Amino acid sequence: MKNYDVVIVGAGIIGLSIAWQLVRRSKLKIAVLEKGAGVGEGSTGASSAVCRCRYSLDELVYLARDGINAYRNWAAFTGLDEPRATFNNDGVLWMPGSDTQWAEAEHQRMQMLGIATEVLDDLDIKQRFPALNSCVLQPDFVTGEAHECQAGSKNFFETEGGYVDPVSAAQDLVEACRKNGVDIHFKTQVTRVEVNNIKLKSIKLNNSETLSMPLLVNAAGPWCKQLYQAAGLKLDWDLSPVRIQVLHRDRPQALQGHIPITVDMQGGIYFRTQNRGQQLLVGSVLEEDEREIVADPDNFRTETDQEFELLKFHALHHRLPQLPYRGTATGYCGLYTVNRADVHPIVGPTNITGFWVANGFSGHGFKLAPAIGSMLAQAITGDTLEFDTRVPMSFLGVDREPIKLESKSVLA
Ligand SMILES: Cc1cc2nc3c(=O)[nH]c(=O)nc-3n(C[C@H](O)[C@H](O)[C@H](O)COP(=O)(O)OP(=O)(O)OC[C@H]3O[C@@H](n4cnc5c(N)ncnc54)[C@H](O)[C@@H]3O)c2cc1C
Structure with missing residues (x-):
């Protein structure tokens, strides 16, 4: 059985941002598992990737600002000399x-x-x-x-608004993560989640391998509920x-x-x-x-x-x-x-020890991704770095109340 410190399920923009934000500040042994043959097979590949700051809640404005700051300074953020993605500052x-x-x-x-x-x-x-x-x-x-x-x-x-090619951004994160020791496995699906006494034990993969880790992050995008079911996790949120x-x-x-x-x-x-x-x-x-x-x-x-x-x-x-x-x-x-309750994501630990989530991003996830990665990485390691957000993870925590909004559309 292979061991990791953190396993992230899903190599969309959220899972990859979490992995990158973790490895750029720690020596944790990290794996990203992706059932698709490459990046962009989920929401990320279809994304319009518009990066704008105007949201009705100030915390969302800050998260968008912090995410966009990473995209605007992509080479510095990823440490890549020639990243594929560029920020198109159309306004x-x-x-x-x-x-x-x-x-x-x-x-x-x-x-x-x-x-x-x-x-x-x-x-x-x-x-x-x-x-x-x-x-x-x-x-x-x-x-x-x-x-x-x-x-x-x-x-x-x-x-300062703009857009980025989402698949190029995801490919850049794969390269940056791999250069820094993250194991990224494509065509690798998590098929079972073993939980013992409401504590995460191990996961099973489609190739029959078993992995054990103290911390698993569900970044499986539209497939996130399949992993909740596999773990026997019941949440009050309807995603x-x-x-x-x-x-x-x-x-x-x-x-x-x-x-x-x-x-x-x-x-x-x-x-x-x-x-x-x-x-x-x-x-x-x-x-x-x-x-x-x-x-x-x-x-x-x-x-x-x-x-x-x-x-x-x-x-x-x-x-x-x-x-x-x-x-x-x-x-x-x-x-x-x-997220039917308030169209905003849920991020952080659940009541199964070691099973964390970063799910329910509606039409917001691309711009927010670097800041979401930052939130989780700060919570996991306790360390802060340049490009970090100061919005606390509890703002989007699983145990939060639904946010009150005028509209539940993508403009919320
Ligand atoms: C049409 C469209 C337009 C959008 N426009 C914008 C926009 O303008 N601005 C913006 O900020 N956001 C936008 N978004 C939203 C944004 O793209 C998403 O919120 C974001 O891409 C979500 O990323 P993710 O990593 O959570 O999910 P995904 O990209 O779906 O990644 C999840 C990955 O997990 C993998 N996976 C699932 N289950 C398993 C498993 N059991 N084992 C292994 N791998 C698994 C999937 O294959 C997938 O690749 C848009 C989305 C869409 C669809």
Whole structure:
């Protein structure tokens, strides 16, 4: 039987961030076990990987800020001379439409929290992002008819927001971890969890091997409940894999100038460019699009729905009026793991000694990952380092109360 100090189940962005944050401050013997053939087979591979700080709770703002700080300084954070991932600092523009008070209020709040933001009016938008229409009206989703656009918007811009290619970031963490002695095994599935007197004993793998360790971290993303069941762990939290749709459109020449990552709150969409600005990626920010629970995370419909395409492209055309109606459109689906109680994750020890969790990241997990790794690594080793967060793990602890929120969508 092989022994480790810490075993992490899942080589998504969360499991790898935990492993990296542990090994960069300790000599612990660490293994990461991943059932897939490589990184990115779970939520991480499908992620839009938008990195923005605006959340309704200050602690979340800090966690996002700390995670984004690691991505912005990726070579220094990972210790790699030539990491694959780069931070695309496109900025994140929030367009609240007819609510002209919101942007100023959020700007004031973010200033207090030390986040770089600006308020942009119609003229600013026209000068800086000429492809964007800053109309304050909501598109008509019932008839689909165009309206006469109305000026007067006040928008909120996060200057240091951006996105990262999620698979490149995960590959970088694999390289950094391996260089520092972490064992990372692909095609290796945890099939059983042995518990004795509510204490973790060992795990069994698909290759019949048995591993023993004092500490196991469940970072299995949408599969996390399978490990709870294997360990006989009952939690008060309901974490569900939920099908999430994302669309792609080629970006035509007609769309000139810089297009920031845009959160169109009235249109119910976010969009950003990718592939050096040549493509547009579009997703939803509506809670109603985060409700399709998937029974088996290994088997769900990965094609997008026609109805979803019609509504989201209608909203996109309103914001980008020069986007022709004709053009190549594709899409895919990935999985959020949604914590039904408050759409925020649970992190830390459970009532089985040695069985820890980092699960339920909804649409937040990519940006938060370096900070989540930091929380756990500080709790396990007691040591702090550069790039650490100061938000305590108890904020997301398994024994916390659900957080009270206005909305349970990805924008929470
Ligand atoms: C469409 C989409 C868009 C998103 N957009 C954003 C965004 O813009 N910004 C943002 O911050 N977040 C975003 N997210 C959320 C973010 O991507 C996730 O929260 C994050 O990737 C979760 O990472 P994870 O490591 O927990 O899970 P995963 O990436 O799913 O990793 C879990 C891994 O565990 C492995 N595994 C499971 N069970 C076992 C087992 N028994 N044994 C061994 N291995 C196992 C799986 O194969 C998987 O690779 C988005 C997610 C999706 C789906």
